[in-house]
Amino acid sequence: MPAILNHASGSANPATSSSALWAYLEPALDHIIKSPVNDPNGKAPAIDFPLYAGIHSACYNYFTAQSEATNSASSPSAKSVASGTDIYHYLDKYFADTVRDIALGSPQDESTLIHYIVPCFNRFSAGAQSANRLLSYVNRHYVKRAVDEDKGWLRxxxxxxxxxxxxxxxxxxxxxxxxxxxxxxxxxxxxxxxxxxxxxxxxxxxxxxxxASPLDRVIPVSSLAHRRFRTEFIEPLLAAPKMNGKSKGKHKIPKAGGGSAPSRPKGRLARAVKELLESDTIDEETRSYLITGLSKALQTVGIRSDHPLRKKLNKHCASLPQPARSAVHTPC
Known part of the structure; x- marks a missing residue:
């Protein structure tokens, strides 16, 4: 895929305000994160060098100006406005909206759900990593300062x-x-x-x-994107369906007696994994690719290792040959 053309080569200075900078950034992010690609690993498409350099310069100039304004601001509220928080919030909303669009496109058929999730995650994650490099000044000038101020993932x-x-x-x-x-x-x-x-x-x-951190923690751009993939897509798929109607005595689940305990409702993703593992219409190579890909995705977006589904996937991954198994813990 050819590199995107420099869409903002006019005379306007994108570093003058957060809205001007965002108008400069968003088309580039759309290209990096949303453009369809033919690469099987979902490698993000490039943008041309003049635009790449222009974004670096604009971010540097914007955050430098914000730092100067923060230092000269007299009130805490003015310092908050001048700190660059607005661009970070633009990014968070952008990732949330993008993932919601991905979620809306997911199939209702659970037999094809994981076939959809794995390549979508690979593509989104590759775009997130590319955006992280493009927006290094956001990490350097805003995220690092927030971490130093005890606003990071670990406080x-x-x-x-x-x-x-x-x-x-x-x-x-x-x-x-x-x-x-x-x-x-x-x-x-x-x-x-x-x-x-x-x-x-x-x-x-x-x-x-x-x-895996709560939404109020300030984290680097790529992790911000992955966190939104968790909150807007994966966690709703993990949630077990709620029972309809009010709980009444005659509808209560009976206590386990001599027989086995009744099965509880499972989330869509758990049902999809069960179907994938038990299917006799999927070849082993495809099954291994999907299981290791999903396991890696859940880990990357912050689903903890003690979650039942991650335990199940890890158990299956442990039985795979080493090349397939090692892919689970390799950074994208």
């Missing part, structure tokens, strides 16, 4: 809650910082990282933890 309160019984008023700042590092290491272990592994593996585990 001081998270540490204080976990060690509330052992922390004392005499604890030094260094000791609290050490506990924060220990808490971070514990969290990364939950996403598959072990001490001694590579920095790439550590970065992937942290990206998963970021995507």
């Amino acid at each position: 001081l309160n998270d540490v204080l809650e976990s060690v509330a019984r052992t922390i004392t008023i005499d604890d030094t700042r260094d000791k609290i910082s050490q506990r924060l590092r220990e808490k971070r290491a514990d969290e990364l272990k939950k996403w598959g990282f072990e001490e001694g592994q590579s920095t790439d593996q550590a970065a992937f585990a942290e990206a998963c933890a970021e995507a």
Whole structure:
């Protein structure tokens, strides 16, 4: 696919305001994230170099101006407006709207649901990674500052809650910082990282933890996109259907006696996985590709390893040959 033409080569300065900068960014993001591609791995299409360089310059100039305005602002509210939060919110809304469109296009037939999710995720994730590189100044000038201000995926309160019984008023700042590092290491272990592994593996585990964070946490652009893939698409598919009508005695699920416990309603994605694993019309190569692809997608968007569906997928992945299994934990 040819690179997108430079759509904003006019004389207007996109760094003058958040709305002007967003008008400059959005068409490029549409091309990177939404354009159809023929690449089987969903590789994001490129934009031409003048536009790429122009976006870098515009973001740098915008955030530099915002930093200067923040430093000179007298009130906290003025500092908040001048901090660059608006562009971050534009991005969050953009990713949410994009994923909702993907969700609306999903098939109702559960036998083809995973066939839809895996390539859609690969394409979206590749676009998110490309957008992350394009918008490096957003990460550098806004996200990093927010993390330094304790607004990131792991906050001081998270540490204080976990060690509330052992922390004392005499604890030094260094000791609290050490506990924060220990808490971070514990969290990364939950996403598959072990001490001694590579920095790439550590970065992937942290990206998963970021995507799993609540919506009020400030995280890098790619993790922001993956978090929205979780909240707007995956989590609704994981939710079990609600029982219609009010609960009455005659409709209650009987207690388990001598027989097995009654099966509970499962979400659409769990039913789709069950159908995929039990299907006799799908060849093993396709089944392995879909299962490992879905397992990787759930991990990347922040579905925790103790979730029943992730446990089921991981168990199946463990029985696969090494090349297919290793794809599950490899960053896109």
